[in-house]
Amino acid sequence: MKVIVLGAGIAGVCTAWYLLEAGHDVTVIDRADAAAMETSFANAGQLSYGYTTPWAAPGIPKKAAKWLLRQHSPLIFRPDGSLFQLQWLWQMLGNCNSGRYHQNKERMVRVSEYSREMFRHFQAEHVLDFEGRNKGTLQIFRTEKEVSAAEGDIEVLQAYGVPYQRLQPEACLQYEPALKNALHKIAGALHLPNDATGDCHLFARKLAQMCTEKGADFKFNCEISRIEHSDGLIKAVHAGGGRFEADRFVCALGSFSRPVLAGLGLDLPVYPVKGYSLTVPVTDGSAAPVSTIIDETYKVAITRFNERIRIGGMAELSGYKLQLAPERRETLELVVNDLFPGSGDLRRAVFWSGLRPMTPDSTPIIGATRFDNLFINTGHGTLGWTMSLGSAKLTADLVCGRETEIRSDDLGLARYEK
Structure with missing residues (x-):
């Protein structure tokens, strides 16, 4: 055929x-x-099997309203002049309830866990170096409020049998030693051992x-x-x-x-949700991350490749425009400097944006x-x-x-x- x-x-x-x-x-x-x-081409590099979760969730409309007012917001809304943008947002809001959330979460976890199995089979049969690492994801929370809010996610992880570990700040160092100078900024963390990383491109x-x-x-x-x-x-x-x-x-x-x-x-x-990334050459491996860290406050992921660090995040609803906004770069630089100072040369960083195909559910x-x-x-x-x-x-x-x-x-x- x-x-x-x-x-x-x-x-x-x-x-x-x-x-x-x-x-x-x-x-x-x-x-x-x-x-x-x-x-x-330059996404965040995470194979986030355990971090699979719908954007449309209970409480998101209220959170989104607050995010839009922040200087370093994880969410940016720019009217693109289309009726479709408004229709899509309305449909997404319709999924921000408990029943739809659990239905959508089950679908997503089903596909992600199957994909994890397919990666396991593929790597058992083929040698393909894509700078992959199987060291898990560390999700860090900067406030006690974020720690408490994560209990809802933990219930979902338990329901779907996804391995996880709650961590006190000091325990983060067993997975990410370079966080030693940022421990005072962390209130707690969640480690997802089955997650992996790699250069998608x-x-x-x-x-x-x-x-x-x-x-x-x-x-x-x-x-x-x-x-x-x-x-x-x-x-x-x-x-x-x-x-x-x-x-x-x-x-x-x-x-x-x-x-x-x-x-x-x-x-x-399917709406084009714009994301941004920075790819930074590593200058001090001991100051750099080992795997992937997700900063829950900024919704930014920091991922280690061999000799590069990929920082990715933000969700911008502005249509099919790919223009690079300098203020988004500032956010990415802020997060990596805050958690891993001196790890890479930001002067040689490559700034990029891409359009993620997002459904309302x-x-x-x-x-x-x-x-x-x-x-x-x-x-x-x-x-x-x-x-x-x-x-x-x-x-x-x-x-x-x-x-x-x-x-x-x-x-x-x-x-x-x-």
Whole structure:
């Protein structure tokens, strides 16, 4: 069977890999000049299986109102002039209740835990160096109020069997020794031992090469102009001046899945939530983090690669704009300087922004559409890297018509069309 995958980000490349593993003829189409050049390029680097949680949660509207007034806010709202932005926000608010939260959390944990298993299987069979580390995540709280608020998250971790450990400030040093000079700023912490880290861009690029060696055909610099369809079937994709036919198609275009599929009459509730990152060369390894630290106050993650530190965070709702805001860089620099002073050379840091494809319920959209041969794998929000292999294996099984290894009937676009 011939399958076309739209998008060569982490979701698209991983989907292509599992389709190749199933023996299919795969073509990947992307407008960039190489794999993982957009949202997958410089994300925070976390494989946050234990930190998987919906943005839409009880109390979030009240918190968001306070965040918007802060100087170094984790949330930024800029009207983009579209009705869709307001509709999306309204839908998200509709998910900020206990019942929806637990339903969405279960879906997300299901996909994340499956992805963790897929990573375990993949790494047991293939040697691929992506500067990965399996040292867990340390979530730090700067106030007693944050410590108390975390009890709700701990209940959820217990309910889903996710390992965790509560820590007093001094105990943080067994996982992150370089925090010794910042202990007085920490009220408590939570350690998630099953979490991991790694360079998403590096992984995607190397996996794309493995896909090519397996026979995949990557069509880069190939902008999609339209999708041809009739009688409930996709016939071809027009891109880069060419026409590409296939038996089945997968859309893994991240935030751009919505505008591309709009021409088919499909209304994907996927909004581009902008995030920022800094990539800093390490100058003093002893002063740098060992794995990933999440600063709950600023909602910023600090992740260690081999000789680099990646600082990522913020959620900006401003449409498809990728302009770099200097004040966001100031926030990222503030957090890393506060917790790990002298660890890296900020003068040589690379400042970046990317658009995370976010759904109103925080759950990805994985599955079939009303077109019999079109499938979707998008909407992972901040967890595209975490959910990458699990979502891809699930998508590939659905494309192949095989029984899936985890429940998938509630992950598709149909949940929004009811």
